[in-house]
Amino acid sequence: MSTATATEARTYPAYSRNLAARLLLNREAAVIVGLVAVYLYAMGNVPFFDGPLTIFNLSKEYAPILLMALPMTLIIITGEIDLSVASTLGASAAITGVLVVEHDLSLPLAALVAILVGALLGALNGFFVAYVGLPSLAVTIGSLALYRGLAEGLIQDKRISGFPEGWQDWPTERIGTSQYPNILIPIAVLVVLFALLLHFTSFGRGVFEIGLSDEAAHFSGVNVARTKLVLFTLSGAVAAFAGVYVALKSNSVATDTGNGFELKVIAGVLLGGVSIFGGRGALHGVVAGVLLIAVLNSALQLDGQGSEVIQIIIGLLLVGSVIASNFLPRIRALIPRRAAASTTAPQTPATGDETRKVSQ
């Protein structure tokens, strides 16, 4: 077969877009542009948005969402989901509260216990999903109720408050004289760690492979079950860390601490361009997605809108973003094919040859 020229033309570089196009023309870039646009618009038009407290309050408020979104990104990329994160957060806040306030444990020790328990709760989810083979949606709906139940059982109808002052203030103190609270330091560290894990290690490549096909990943040497177990454990541990933070930030723990956060986390992750089917997504998109929700939230609040408007907007963004990511590629797929058929008719035989060769 004399398809040498055709083979030459069909190299990867020839068929992939160049680096700039790949970096700039994707979902993540769109979210970042949206984030910047909303931020600039709010700076110009929303009264007090440019004030020194806006960024401070926004970071304080959305820190737990951003934290939980990091492992959630990896979990959703493998095609699973973890609905129990907010309940794990509640359980960890309850454990921290009970240990510190009622049993006079020092805060670092209590936080360590809470995070270990969180990791254990996450590992339990992971065990059921990875080794028993249960669907994560069903398992984590169950553990959503179970872990919230643990928090309720631990603190009952009390409201725990009165954390030791030095520790209680730390997360919400400013870094030096900047407008950023201290909690952003561990967040930044975790963002970098998760970005490295997902995008620059073989473990991370495995995560994407699992999302595209469990079996293919297995046969190409990825330890599918262990990867999932690790991810759910990480999710539990990070959610527990967020729980310690929430307890300290509000200086109180109740049974409904963090209730409903899981949906905000998932909304942020999906908005950030992660495919709910798995196999696709990037961490910078997710960070931008969560920040977009946060900025919208505080802009609307300062504009005098109620929390229900932000709910409506989150909902519309969520629906809009999945429709866009699922529907636009299909339309795009239709257009070039037509264009190719009409303009490059003489080349069609070569392509036909090529497909035949591939199919053999």
Next chain:
Amino acid sequence: MSTATLHPSQESAATRVVQTLLRSRELAIVIVLALILVVATTRRSSFVFSADGWRDTLLAPSILLLLAVGQMVVVVTRNVDLSVGSTLGITAYATGKIFVSNPETSVLVVFAAGLALGAVVGALNGLLVTVFKVPALVITLGTMYVLRGALTHEVGSDRMTAGDYPAHFEKLGNQQVLTIPVLTIIALVVVALVGYYLHTARGGRELYAIGSDPDAADLYGLPSGRRVLGAFVLCGALAGLAGVFSAARYATAFSGTGSGIELQAVAAVVIGGVAIFGGSGTVWGAAIGAFLLVTINRALPILGISEFWQGAVVGALIIGSIVLDRVLSIRRTHKLVEARDHA
């Protein structure tokens, strides 16, 4: 070999019915439900055997029954509808609005309005899912937010109270026929109708086919889009009806009515043995799951477990029942493989 490997059963119809019942997944939850009822009643006989206890035992699950049936129909097609709680809130409030504008409105009109309003929401969900081919989990998560937000925006801190609902409507919430609450009778009729449809009608069987393998269903030529849309419309309509029930039973509605109940509906379906990835399960299972979930909540304090541990027990129940399903399905597969190897 020309002999058929599959023979018509030699056993009588009655034996087969008994065997199917004994082997059914639903029997497991019926036993658990019965155990709870028996133990709770021996601890405190008023749990079932007082007028109030009897009524509550039957009445309390009626709202979740409707939601679970609707949810089951959607889940069996490998979809899920998380917006039912918001739909319930909207119709509960709308019911109040209708009565405020005209207290003489017939109850039937209100029921029809609730069904219709819910069906519109369901159709919206269904169209988004089928036309754009996007996962129902995300779409209904989005519409859950949007609808709840819209309701809160409309209602604000307003609240429908007992005074806003006319007496004849409120009475319906507690009315009994032969000691059985009217709302429960309606819910059971719905269970029976939908259960019968799914069990026997062509459309119902196609829902199972779509759920067990969407691509195969498409290749086979089943009208997948139309069926899934229908499932969402039914689920929405039943959620709407549940909203009217909630208004009749509690005589109150506010912006938070029904929030969080969507997870209970999914939980009832899962406890009832419906596979979350579609294709298997029964309406009866989902209905018993709903009954069990509500009854367990009522029974725990009597069983000596603090009400604060209820959530944990419910969660353990959900996980336990999916583990059970998994074990049963593995055993079934083993048996089928053995039967094949022996043949």
